[in-house]
Amino acid sequence: MAEALRVGIAGLGTVGASVARVLRDKAAELTRQCGRDIVVTAVSARDPKRDRGVDLGAAKWFDDPVKLAQTADIDVFIELIGGDEGPARQAVKAALEAGRHVVTANKALLAKHGVALAEIAEKKGVLLNYEAAVAGGIPVIKTMRESMAGNAVTRVFGILNGTCNYILTRMEAEGISFDACLKDAQRLGYAEADPTFDIEGHDTAHKLSILTSLAFGTRIAANDIYMEGISNITQADIRAAADLGYRIKLLGVAQRTESGIEQRVHPTMVPTASVIAQVHGVINAVAIETDILGELLLSGPGAGGNATASAVIGDIADIAKSRPGFQHAPVFGWPAKELEPYKKAQMRSHAGGYFIRLTVHDRTGVFAAIAKRMADNDISLESIVQQAAGPQTQAQKTVILVTHETTEAAVRKAVDGITKDGHLTDKAQVIRIERAE
Numbered sequence: 505m506a507e508a509l510r511v512g513i514a515g516l517g518t519v520g521a522s523v524a525r526v527l528r529d530k531a532a533e534l535t536r537q538c539g540r541d542i543v544v545t546a547v548s549a550r551d552p553k554r555d556r557g558v559d560l561g562a563a564k565w566f567d568d569p570v571k572l573a574q575t576a577d578i579d580v581f582i583e584l585i586g587g588d589e590g591p592a593r594q595a596v597k598a599a600l601e602a603g604r605h606v607v608t609a610n611k612a613l614l615a616k617h618g619v620a621l622a623e624i625a626e627k628k629g630v631l632l633n634y635e636a637a638v639a640g641g642i643p644v645i646k647t648m649r650e651s652m653a654g655n656a657v658t659r660v661f662g663i664l665n666g667t668c669n670y671i672l673t674r675m676e677a678e679g680i681s682f683d684a685c686l687k688d689a690q691r692l693g694y695a696e697a698d699p700t701f702d703i704e705g706h707d708t709a710h711k712l713s714i715l716t717s718l719a720f721g722t723r724i725a726a727n728d729i730y731m732e733g734i735s736n737i738t739q740a741d742i743r744a745a746a747d748l749g750y751r752i753k754l755l756g757v758a759q760r761t762e763s764g765i766e767q768r769v770h771p772t773m774v775p776t777a778s779v780i781a782q783v784h785g786v787i788n789a790v791a792i793e794t795d796i797l798g799e800l801l802l803s804g805p806g807a808g809g810n811a812t813a814s815a816v817i818g819d820i821a822d823i824a825k826s827r828p829g830f831q832h833a834p835v836f837g838w839p840a841k842e843l844e845p846y847k848k849a850q851m852r853s854h855a856g857g858y859f860i861r862l863t864v865h866d867r868t869g870v871f872a873a874i875a876k877r878m879a880d881n882d883i884s885l886e887s888i889v890q891q892a893a894g895p896q897t898q899a900q901k902t903v904i905l906v907t908h909e910t911t912e913a914a915v916r917k918a919v920d921g922i923t924k925d926g927h928l929t930d931k932a933q934v935i936r937i938e939r940a941e
């Protein structure tokens with residue numbers, strides 16, 4: 505049998521401790537599958553005394569993850585600390601420079617420094633594997649990098665944040681407000697004490713930036729993503745969406761267009777009958793649309809110790825099975841040096857259908873004025889419905905518009921015009937509609 509693969513784990517929190525436990529519990533199966541043992545020879549975390557629920561006594565302890573990354577006692581460095589700078593970045597860089605393979609679950613690090621790290625990995629002939637960084641346990645990186653050769657991706661989109669999907673699912677199922685759902689999600693451990701990063705779309709944007717690079721062979725551009733979170737989604741939107749045959753999801757979407765690549769994260773209406781609309785709760789999903797394959801949808805657990813550990817261990821097993829001298833697949837599908845610059849399509853040129861919910865004064869002429877603003881901007885309407893705004897608000901009406909395909913620029917101009925006309929009693933709500941099978 506080949507020599508054991510020696511791994512060093514930096515970070516023994518939710519994911520790191522799960523990885524150590526699964527490596528222990530599944531040692532015999534992994535040895536059979538990989539043709540060699542996988543042994544944890546070194547570990548690092550902040551607190552050496554904390555009980556991790558797994559005996560790591562045989563592994564050498566390092567206070568400093570960079571020292572662990574450089575030790576000669578490991579073949580693979582597993583980074584499960586998190587963060588886009590500091591010890592995670594320094595240790596991953598040090599490990600690659602020392603010629604160690606790296607496995608990480610760190611989307612923030614890859615979104616910011618992924619291309620630079622990939623260049624080091626490719627120069628050193630080692631692997632930088634990161635399946636767990638996007639959609640947790642779903643094997644989307646391998647699918648895009650290795651199983652879709654020859655396909656030209658036209659669009660990739662997904663539900664990439666379990667916290668947001670959990671909140672939207674409960675809002676719809678139970679008719680409760682965003683704030684009440686968020687509080688419950690925090691109590692149940694599905695949302696952080698400071699939930700901004702998740703609910704305002706930053707986490708989705710990090711993951712999307714990695715998918716965009718894999719889909720289109722472009723350099724990662726995590727700062728060039730149009731972003732809107734879910735905190736202003738109300739029961740009125742969810743009910744109106746349902747009446748119209750749609751469900752609201754926070755999607756990350758990357759799409760090739762004539763003017764460049766769109767990267768956007770925002771609440772989106774998808775047809776209730778579409779497959780992605782059936783993805784509920786903390787589950788994640790990624791849809792990949794290509795010229796040969798059509799639309800492929802992968803769904804599954806996007807977070808949690810065991811699901812994330814499953815992806816990390818798949819990455820470790822790939823390294824255990826790889827043979828010295830074998831040419832590895834490039835980190836982002838194309839050699840890092842050949843990734844093209846990212847050509848951004850302006851959000852104003854985005855084309856699609858729109859849902860617009862307006863709360864207006866109940867007076868004559870309002871309906872006609874709204875219709876005129878739409879016509880002035882060449883927006884053709886699929887439907888326009890007027891409703892009572894509610895029992896307490898007899899002086900107000902709700903107008904719900906659904907447009908045929910138009911542009912973001914036209915919608916913004918029309919809504920600005922309606923706002924200036926002085927008919928609105930509240931800010932207009934605009935939600936983009938996404939085509940989905």
Ligand SMILES: NC(=O)c1ccc[n+]([C@@H]2O[C@H](COP(=O)([O-])OP(=O)(O)OC[C@H]3O[C@@H](n4cnc5c(N)ncnc54)[C@H](OP(=O)(O)O)[C@@H]3O)[C@@H](O)[C@H]2O)c1
Pocket residue numbers: 514515516517518519520548549550551552554567568569583584585586587591609610611612636637640806807808809812
């Ligand atoms: N949790 C998930 O469901 C999930 C899903 C997908 C991806 N990820 C990614 O996986 C990574 C780890 O997430 P997590 O949820 O496991 O985080 P976590 O529970 O907060 O664990 C972080 C670990 O890093 C250690 N650490 C922090 N600073 C350190 C330093 N300077 N030196 C050495 N160790 C240090 C901590 O040590 P102590 O324990 O001693 O404090 C802790 O063990 C992140 O990049 C995250 O984005 C997580």
